Amino acid sequence: METLLESAATRSHYIAIWRWLMVLVIAGLVASALPVPKILILVLVFGIAALKATMVMRNYMHLKAENLIIHAIAIIPILLFIGLALTLIPDIALHR
Amino acid sequence: MEATAHIATRAVNDDAFKDIAPGRIALWWFLASEIMVFGGFITCYVLFRYAHGGWEEAAAHVNWRLGSLNTVVLLTSSLTMILAHYSIKTEDQRGVKTFLALTILLGFTFLVVKGFEYHAEFAEGFTPLSGLFWSFYFLMTGLHGLHLLAGIIINISLLTMAMRGTIWAHRDRVEFGGLYWHFVDVVWIFLFPLLYLM
Numbered sequence: 404m405e406t407l408l409e410s411a412a413t414r415s416h417y418i419a420i421w422r423w424l425m426v427l428v429i430a431g432l433v434a435s436a437l438p439v440p441k442i443l444i445l446v447l448v449f450g451i452a453a454l455k456a457t458m459v460m461r462n463y464m465h466l467k468a469e470n471l472i473i474h475a476i477a478i479i480p481i482l483l484f485i486g487l488a489l490t491l492i493p494d495i496a497l498h499r
Numbered sequence: 500m501e502a503t504a505h506i507a508t509r510a511v512n513d514d515a516f517k518d519i520a521p522g523r524i525a526l527w528w529f530l531a532s533e534i535m536v537f538g539g540f541i542t543c544y545v546l547f548r549y550a551h552g553g554w555e556e557a558a559a560h561v562n563w564r565l566g567s568l569n570t571v572v573l574l575t576s577s578l579t580m581i582l583a584h585y586s587i588k589t590e591d592q593r594g595v596k597t598f599l600a601l602t603i604l605l606g607f608t609f610l611v612v613k614g615f616e617y618h619a620e621f622a623e624g625f626t627p628l629s630g631l632f633w634s635f636y637f638l639m640t641g642l643h644g645l646h647l648l649a650g651i652i653i654n655i656s657l658l659t660m661a662m663r664g665t666i667w668a669h670r671d672r673v674e675f676g677g678l679y680w681h682f683v684d685v686v687w688i689f690l691f692p693l694l695y696l697m
Contacts, residue, residue: 421578435696463581480531484538495546
């Protein structure tokens with residue numbers, strides 16, 4: 404059983420993560436309206452989205468403390484759909 | 500038969516599986532299949548959008564303010580869900596009920612806001628048949644909404660168990676329900692910029 408102090412620290416950690424997520428939501432909205440080239444907006448907006456997703460997965464889904472086998476199960480489908488995208492690029496995206 | 504039993508025993512004793520509840524491995528396999536489903540749609544959306552172009556005009560009709568509100572609602576629901584999970588670990592009975600109820604409430608809030616969005620879009624004449632952008636939009640947000648609805652049903656069953664006091668014999672279920680809920684949140688984190696900000 405965790406001590407009261409540890410318990411309060413864990414709860415504060417979850418709330419701190421939520422605050423950062425809120426900051427990143429605002430950052431994403433600001434980035435999408437910046438007067439810069441579209442490719443830069445794309446990189447910024449999706450970089451921020453990836454950061455948010457990583458924070459949720461590591462802290463709320465506890466991936467940072469998970470066993471290697473769970474990481475492998477999560478990464479395999481991501482690699483598969485990256486492969487899917489690379490396979491489809493010549494047929495769909497480059498076939499204009 | 501004996502060989503099969505031997506392989507099964509080896510798998511269970513294998514270090515890689517040590518300290519992982521079987522239910523958690525099963526749930527992660529399920530989430531992996533879900534990553535493929537949403538990943539496939541997102542990949543197709545990005546490739547088609549790049550290939551065809553001209554979707555900016557259609558995308559300008561979606562309400563980014565309501566989308567942003569829903570993003571805040573869903574991220575907040577992830578916080579309440581993890582606090583429900585934490586309350587189970589610290590045996591805080593009141594906390595489990597409160598945070599599960601809040602998560603359910605926030606889930607319904609998301610669906611209601613999405614309902615208003617759909618209503619406005621249909622009123623403007625945009626349907627899944629109005630073009631490729633709208634087909635992808637309704638398909639991906641609709642599928643995500645159904646997943647959220649499933650998460651709400653799971654959380655209602657967990658809340659019912661917490662009310663009856665039977666949740667303490669099945670503490671893992673709150674963790675599993677939470678994993679699913681956070682996954683639905685992660686999917687939205689990518690759908691929001693794809694459909695609302697680009």
